[in-house]
Amino acid sequence: MNPSTESPGSDGPRLGRPRDGALTDRVLSGAQDVVIEQGPDRLSADALAAVTGVSRAAIYRRWPDTAALLAEIVTRCRPVPAIPDTGSLRGDLVGLLEPWTRALDRDERLVATVLGRARHSPALRAGLEAAVVHPLDAAVATAVDRHVARGHEVPAAGRVLLGRLLLALWWERYVSEPAATTDTVVAEMVDRALLPVVRST
Incomplete structure (x- = not known):
């Protein structure tokens, strides 16, 4: 897709024309x-x-160009599920990791396909941030704020580490495209990898 080599012809860009x-x-x-x-x-x-x-x-x-189109496709993806309100931080995190119990869906497959290309495209990196990074940041903030509202303390460092670990898990999922796992394994991920950093001081 290269406008410099393929002219749109007489039906070219029209300023102010709204999208259909x-x-x-x-x-x-x-x-x-x-x-x-x-x-x-x-x-x-x-x-x-x-x-x-x-x-x-x-x-x-x-x-x-193609980069702009790819960026918009990725921006519209919703690979991060809404974090549930289960009444506990553990339950909320288990719910957030629900994608691990199934194969990659359509949006996740797109993210996995373009991930490597984002190294060379600022527009695509911005699209991935909108699709993955920002939703995960919001999910961490929601989960931790709920936990604090229930009377628990969360160190600032623990909040940061939780976000970094979740993001690393998400990128690893797209790079390796693992097979679906079980609810038990997801719960172990939360218990052994995620909750300890929230409880650290």
């Missing part, structure tokens, strides 16, 4: 399919036009 939401969603969904099934290097205006039936001109109006 349904068409945009169709392109983004099609782009996600292409990336997951064929890899990010196969993403192009021609590939998207073939998959979605949307003209190359319409694609160029929305995204100047």
